[in-house]
Amino acid sequence: MRKMLLILTVLLVPAVAGAQGMMHHMMKDVKDERTVLNFPPEMKVVQKKMMREHMATVAAIVSLIAEGKLEEAGSLAKEKLGTNPEDIKRCSKMAKMAGEPDFLELGMAMHENADELAEHARMEHRKATLKSLGELINSCNACHERYRH
Numbered sequence: 001m002r003k004m005l006l007i008l009t010v011l012l013v014p015a016v017a018g019a020q021g022m023m024h025h026m027m028k029d030v031k032d033e034r035t036v037l038n039f040p041p042e043m044k045v046v047q048k049k050m051m052r053e054h055m056a057t058v059a060a061i062v063s064l065i066a067e068g069k070l071e072e073a074g075s076l077a078k079e080k081l082g083t084n085p086e087d088i089k090r091c092s093k094m095a096k097m098a099g100e101p102d103f104l105e106l107g108m109a110m111h112e113n114a115d116e117l118a119e120h121a122r123m124e125h126r127k128a129t130l131k132s133l134g135e136l137i138n139s140c141n142a143c144h145e146r147y148r149h
């Protein structure tokens with residue numbers, strides 16, 4: 001038993017210390033280069049809630065495509081993520097609030113990708129719908145690369 005403990009100590013302590021050292025080394029020069037959005041705290045709460053809903057919508061779209069319910073997937077994409085007048089208004093208000101015109105552009109690109117997905121889904125083109133889904137997710141990523149709270 002004691003021997004086991006000794007072996008464990010001899011092997012594990014340097015391993016853990018080494019890993020910590022490595023993490024430390026990895027994090028030494030880490031900087032978040034993204035632009036911080038000038039939103040009041042309440043706006044951040046609202047936006048993040050909206051974002052979590054977007055993620056839930058993307059998950060629902062994936063499930064519907066898997067079940068072969070392309071039309072439903074398309075309607076959902078159009079309704080929740082597409083270029084609806086209220087969403088565009090909200091997006092441009094947020095961009096103005098932050099003083100970041102690119103925010104609107106990136107938001108619009110996402111909404112337009114959702115329209116495109118909806119169109120392919122409506123025509124029951126499964127492959128094209130999935131390709132659009134990849135593009136849609138990348139338009140989420142593009143904004144996340146550029147901005148943060």
Ligand code: HEC
Nearest residue numbers: 048051052054055103106107110139140143144147148149
């Ligand atoms: C125009 C910009 C923009 C677009 C487009 C965008 N997001 Fe975001 N998203 C943000 C910002 C800003 C944050 C906050 C990041 C932070 O906390 O610093 C965020 C955060 C999130 C979060 C984390 C929420 C939380 O509770 O912390 C999720 C999930 C998310 N986005 C999902 C999505 C999905 C899915 C899409 C596409 C369908 C999307 N976003 C499109 C700007 C965007």
